[in-house]
Amino acid sequence: MTLIGPSLMCADMGVLKETVIRFEKAGVDFFHLDVMDGSFVPNFTMGPDMIKSLRPYTNKPFDVHLMVKNPENHIDTFIEAGANMISVHTEATEHLQRTLQMIRDKGLKAGVALNPSTPIEELKYVLDTVDYITVMTVNPGFAGQRFIPLMYQKVSDLKRMFDAEGYNIDIQVDGNIGYETIPGVLENGANMLVCGTSSLFKPEITFEEAVEKLKKFIENQKLSQLETNLK
């Protein structure tokens, strides 16, 4: 099953509550909340108070993507804010395994986010402590960037690693995930799509229309992939 989640940093912050309510009704699977510290990435977005204010308006999982230095210092803060899943950048901590264990011990799903140039070998000794991998398909920090083509290969290499090691770990892709890039990431093994200005936040259509169109597109992609595999 392919899961889709709006990247709320792309929303109009003046109507964030309504945006969450509308996307929940439209049938998204999770909400992706990008947290940036202006140091690990050159941008700032939302903090724990904003996330906490949105919590009452949906039961869908809050997937908090910590693009912050030393994320291990902030896990409790984002749990308290209502996170269900937290991904941390391997490039931002000296103690990845301990941080993932901490997230899991508190009952949340633990994720590792990889910057585009970071090799997947970084994950070798935490495969038993991780629930999902966030493949940054753009350089983190801003919406509206272009997909980095080598990331198709990275998704495929990840899938191969998980299959070879016998792990069932979700592969999330984050950055310029839209109609041009979804076929390739699906074909290579991604199953969680972070959807921003490239797919769900398009001024010319409503959120409801965008979700319906995207779900249909994904369905068709998977059907045509199935037909190709059966040939």
Ligand code: DX5
């Ligand atoms: C980039 C963010 C992405 C981004 C997705 O750092 O993590 O979630 O907002 O939006 P688009 O589709 O504009 O790349």
Ligand code: ZN
């Ligand atoms: Zn993100």
